[in-house]
Amino acid sequence: KRAPTYRARRPSTRSSGAMEKTRPLWANPLQFVFACISYSVGLGNVWRFPYLCQMYGGGSFLVPYIIMLIVEGMPLLYLELAVGQRMRQGSIGAWRTISPYLSGVGVASVVVSFFLSMYYNVINAWGFWYLFHSFQDPLPWSVCPLNSNHTGYDEECEKATSTQYFWYRKTLNISPSIQENGGVQWEPALCLILAWLMVYLCILRGTESTGKVVYFTALLPYCVLIIYLVRGLTLHGATNGLAYMFTPKLEQLANPRAWINAATQIFFSLGLGFGSLIAFASYNEPSNNCQRHAIIVSLINSFTSIFASIVTFSIYGFKATFNYENCLRKVILLLTNSFDLEDGFLTASNLEQVKTYLASTYPSKYSEVFPQIKNCSLESELNTAVQGTGLAFIVYTEAIKNMEVSQLWSVLYFFMLLMLGIGSMLGNTAAILTPLTDSKVISSHLPKEAISGLLCLISCAVGLVFTMDSGNYWFDIFNDYAATLSLLLIVLVETIAICYVYGLRRFESDLQSMTGRSLNWYWKVMWAGVSPLLIVSLFIFYLSDYFLMGTLQYQAWDASQGQLVTKDYPTYVLVFIGLLVASSTMCIPLVALGTFVMRHQRGDTAPLA
Amino acid sequence: MLWPLFFLVTAIHAELCQPADAENAFKVRLSIKTALGDKAYAWDTNEEYLFKAMVAFSMRKVPNRETTEISHVLLCNVTQRVSFWFVVTDPSKKYTLPAMEVQSAIRMSRNRINNAFFLNDQTLEFLKIPSTLAPPSDPAVPIWIIVFGVIFCIVIVAITVLILSGIRQHRRNNDGPSEVEDAEDKCETTITVENGIPCDPLDTKDGCLNDAFVTEGERLTPL
Numbered sequence: 001k002r003a004p005t006y007r008a009r010r011p012s013t014r015s016s017g018a019m020e021k022t023r024p025l026w027a028n029p030l031q032f033v034f035a036c037i038s039y040s041v042g043l044g045n046v047w048r049f050p051y052l053c054q055m056y057g058g059g060s061f062l063v064p065y066i067i068m069l070i071v072e073g074m075p076l077l078y079l080e081l082a083v084g085q086r087m088r089q090g091s092i093g094a095w096r097t098i099s100p101y102l103s104g105v106g107v108a109s110v111v112v113s114f115f116l117s118m119y120y121n122v123i124n125a126w127g128f129w130y131l132f133h134s135f136q137d138p139l140p141w142s143v144c145p146l147n148s149n150h151t152g153y154d155e156e157c158e159k160a161t162s163t164q165y166f167w168y169r170k171t172l173n174i175s176p177s178i179q180e181n182g183g184v185q186w187e188p189a190l191c192l193i194l195a196w197l198m199v200y201l202c203i204l205r206g207t208e209s210t211g212k213v214v215y216f217t218a219l220l221p222y223c224v225l226i227i228y229l230v231r232g233l234t235l236h237g238a239t240n241g242l243a244y245m246f247t248p249k250l251e252q253l254a255n256p257r258a259w260i261n262a263a264t265q266i267f268f269s270l271g272l273g274f275g276s277l278i279a280f281a282s283y284n285e286p287s288n289n290c291q292r293h294a295i296i297v298s299l300i301n302s303f304t305s306i307f308a309s310i311v312t313f314s315i316y317g318f319k320a321t322f323n324y325e326n327c328l329r330k331v332i333l334l335l336t337n338s339f340d341l342e343d344g345f346l347t348a349s350n351l352e353q354v355k356t357y358l359a360s361t362y363p364s365k366y367s368e369v370f371p372q373i374k375n376c377s378l379e380s381e382l383n384t385a386v387q388g389t390g391l392a393f394i395v396y397t398e399a400i401k402n403m404e405v406s407q408l409w410s411v412l413y414f415f416m417l418l419m420l421g422i423g424s425m426l427g428n429t430a431a432i433l434t435p436l437t438d439s440k441v442i443s444s445h446l447p448k449e450a451i452s453g454l455l456c457l458i459s460c461a462v463g464l465v466f467t468m469d470s471g472n473y474w475f476d477i478f479n480d481y482a483a484t485l486s487l488l489l490i491v492l493v494e495t496i497a498i499c500y501v502y503g504l505r506r507f508e509s510d511l512q513s514m515t516g517r518s519l520n521w522y523w524k525v526m527w528a529g530v531s532p533l534l535i536v537s538l539f540i541f542y543l544s545d546y547f548l549m550g551t552l553q554y555q556a557w558d559a560s561q562g563q564l565v566t567k568d569y570p571t572y573v574l575v576f577i578g579l580l581v582a583s584s585t586m587c588i589p590l591v592a593l594g595t596f597v598m599r600h601q602r603g604d605t606a607p608l609a
Numbered sequence: 610m611l612w613p614l615f616f617l618v619t620a621i622h623a624e625l626c627q628p629a630d631a632e633n634a635f636k637v638r639l640s641i642k643t644a645l646g647d648k649a650y651a652w653d654t655n656e657e658y659l660f661k662a663m664v665a666f667s668m669r670k671v672p673n674r675e676t677t678e679i680s681h682v683l684l685c686n687v688t689q690r691v692s693f694w695f696v697v698t699d700p701s702k703k704y705t706l707p708a709m710e711v712q713s714a715i716r717m718s719r720n721r722i723n724n725a726f727f728l729n730d731q732t733l734e735f736l737k738i739p740s741t742l743a744p745p746s747d748p749a750v751p752i753w754i755i756v757f758g759v760i761f762c763i764v765i766v767a768i769t770v771l772i773l774s775g776i777r778q779h780r781r782n783n784d785g786p787s788e789v790e791d792a793e794d795k796c797e798t799t800i801t802v803e804n805g806i807p808c809d810p811l812d813t814k815d816g817c818l819n820d821a822f823v824t825e826g827e828r829l830t831p832l
Contacts, residue, residue, distance in 0.1 A: 197764045340689065
C-alpha cells in the first residue's frame with residue numbers, strides 16, 4: 001500500500017511564505033485554551049446568570065445548572081472542538097467535508113456570527129463611552145444636570161434616577177418608540193469606530209496576534225473580578241444580597257422554566273453553534289487533547305458565572321441596603337418636618353413605635369401625611385432583578401457611585417467589561433474570517449489583513465444603525481431574535497450530522513487516530529441520544545413560547561414618566577424579525593437544495609465518499 | 610409701670626411675626642444633629658442672636674436697607690425641631706419688609722449664612738426660598754474626548770505599524786520563494802513518508818538513505 005503523502009510542516013530552513021500555504025497554528029495549547037475561555041466567558045456570565053439565579057430559586061438554581069452542564073454543555077463543546085480539530089477548516093469547509101449537502105450549516109453559522117458581531121460590538125462601544133467618562137469628578141451619572149434656570153434638577157432626571165438618566169438620555173439619547181429613528185449620534189458612533197479598530201488590531205495577523213491578545217482578555221477579567229470580590233464583600237450590606245441569593249428556594253426545582261433556562265444559559269454561554277469553536281480548534285495540532293480542554297473550558301465558564309454572581313449579589317446587597325436606608329431617611333425627615341419633632345429623635349429602630357404614637361395622637365395630621373410615607377422594604381429593593389445592559393450600565397453604576405474612590409472602581413469595572421466583550425468579539429470574527437480565508441477563491445485575491453479590514457468596515461458601517469436614537473430598540477431585537485432559534489437548529493443539525501450522516505463509529509476512529517485516545521462511552525451516549533433530545537425540547541419550547549405570546553412587545557423609555565413602558569412592535573419590524581431568523585435558518589435547507597440541484601445538473605451520480 | 614409697655618411691645622411683635630398668618634414671614638428649619646452628629650451644638654438664644662445678626666447682615670447688602678439692625682429681625686414660634694419663623698421689620702417697626710426683598714437678600718448671602726452655622730442648603734432650610742444650585746464645572750474640552758483621542762491615536766499607530774511590517778514581510782517573502790521555486794519544480798512537491806520518516810527529495814534524488822547501513826554502503830553497489 002502506498003505510503004500516505006501529506007503536505008507536512010516544513011522545517012524553518014524555508015521561508016514562511018513558501019508556495020504552499022501551511023495552516024497557522026497556535027504557538028502552544030495554552031493559547032488555544034485561553035482563546036476558548038476568553039470567547040465563552042463573556043458578558044452573559046456577568047449579566048445573565050445572576051439574574052437567572054435570582055429568578056429561579058437562588059442556590060437551588062445551581063442544581064439544574066450543573067446537571068445541564070454535564071449533560072449538554074460538555075458533550076456539545078467537545079463535539080465542536082473535535083470537529084474543528086479533525087477537519088482543520090472553518091465551519092463551512094468542515095461541514096462540506098462531512099457532507100456537501102451540509103455546508104449550509106457552516107453558512108448558517110457564518111451568517112449568525114455576522115449578525116452577532118454587528119450588534120455585539122455596540123456593547124463594547126458603550127463600554128468605552130462609560131470608561132472615558134469615568135475620569136471625571138464627580139462621576140457624570142451620579143448627579144443630575146440642572147434645569148435651565150438653575151433652581152432645580154432636570155425634570156426627566158428627577159423622575160428617573162441619575163444613572164438611568166445618564167444611560168437613556170446621555171448615552172443612548174433614546175427616542176420614545178422604535179418608529180422614531182432620529183439621526184446617528186456622533187459620540188457613540190466614535191466609540192463604535194474605536195471598538196472596531198481595537199478588534200481589527202487584535203485579529204489583524206490571525207492567530208499570531210489573536211494568540212497573544214487572548215492572554216490578556218482571558219486573565220485580566222479574573223483579576224478585576226477578584227478585586228471586586230474583596231471590595232464587594234467588605235461593602236456595607238453585601239451580606240444581605242448574598243444571603244438573599246444563596247438561600248435556596250427548593251420549590252423552584254419543580255418549575256420547568258428553571259430547567260429550560262438552565263439549559264438555555266449553558267447552551268448560549270458556551271457559544272456553541274457560531275462556528276468560533278470550530279475555527280479555534282482548526283488551528284490546533286491534530287494530536288491536541290481536546291477532550292481535556294473541552295472539560296476545562298466548560299468548567300471554567302460555569303465557575304466564572306458563579307463567581308461573577310457572588311460579586312454581583314454583594315453589589316446588589318450594597319445597593320439595596322443603601323436605597324433602603326435612603327428611603328428610611330426620607331420617611332424620618334418627612335415625619336420630623338411635619339410634626340416638628342426634635343432633630344435626631346426618630347431613628348430606624350423606633351420608627352414604627354413613633355408612627356403608631358403619632359397616628360393615635362394626631363390622627364388628622366397623620367392621615368394628611370400618610371400617603372407620602374413610603375413603605376421601605378429591603379426585600380423589595382433586593383427583588384428588583386435586572387439583566388442585560390440594564391444590569392451592567394444602570395445597576396452597577398448606581399452601586400459604584402456610592403463607593404469611595406468611585407472613579408477607580410468605575411474604571412476597573414468598565415475595563416473588565418471591555419476585556420470580556422473584546423474576547424468574545426475575537427471568537428465571533430474568527431468564526432467569520434476562518435471560512436473566508438480557507439476559501440481559495442477569496443484568499444488568492446486578498447491578503448488576510450484586507451479581508452479582516454473589509455469585515456470590520458462593513459460591520460462598523462451597519463453597526464452605526466445602533467447608534468441612532470432608536471438604536472437600542474434595534475439592539476434588543478438583534479439580541480433576542482438574531483441568534484436564539486437559529487443556533488438551536490444549527491447545533492441540532494451538527495449533532496445529527498456527526499452521529500448519523502458522518503457516522504459515530506467513523507468519527508470515533510478518526511479521533512482515536514488523531515489524538516491517540518479512545519472515546520469514552522459517555523460522550524457517545526450524549527452525542528447520539530441525550531443532547532439532540534434536549535435541543536429538540538428546547539426548540540419546541542421556544543417556538544411555542546413565540547406563538548403563544550401573540551404579538552411581540554418591547555420596552556420603550558418614556559421620558560415624561562421617567563420609566564419603561566411596554567409597546568407593540570409595528571408590522572414592518574415583525575417582518576424584519578422574521579427575515580432575521582429565516583436568513584440564517586433557511587441557509588441549511590437552501591444550500592442542501594442548491595447542492596442537490598447542481599449535482600443533478602452535472603449528472604454526477606457517483607455516491608458521496 | 611414699664612411692664613404694660615413691655616407687654617404691648619411684645620404683643621405688637623407677636624402680631625408682626627405670626628407663623629403662616631403673617632405675610633412676609635419665612636419659616637426656617639435646621640437639622641443640626643443630622644449635619645454635625647456628635648459635634649452638634651445646642652440651639653439656644655445665643656444662636657438665635659447670631660441668626661438675627663446674619664439676616665440683618667444680608668439685608669444690609671440690599672440698597673436702601675443699609676440701616677437694618679439686629680432688633681429689626683423678629684423670631685417666633687421656635688420648636689424643638691429646630692424650626693422657627695422670622696420677619697424683618699422696617700426701622701419704625703410698624704410693618705414688615707416685603708417678602709421679595711428678604712428673599713433676594715437671603716439668596717445672595719446664603720453661603721455666608723450657611724457657613725456661620727456649619728450647615729448647608731439641605732440642613733439649613735429656608736422654606737419658600739429656593740436655593741441656587743451650583744452649576745457643574747464644564748471644562749472647555751470634555752474630558753472624555755481627551756481620553757478617547759489618546760486611545761484612538763495609540764490604536765491607529767499600532768495598526769499602521771502591524772500593517773506596514775506585514776507588507777514588508779510579504780515583499781521579502783515574494784522575493785525569497787522565486788529562487789526556491791525553480792529548485793522545487795525539478796522534483797515532487799510532496800514528501801514521501803516511509804515508516805513515518807519523511808524523506809526530503811532535494812537531498813536524495815534516488816530514494817531514502819537508511820543511516821543504519823551507511824558504514825556498509827561502501828561495500829555494496831549504490832542503488
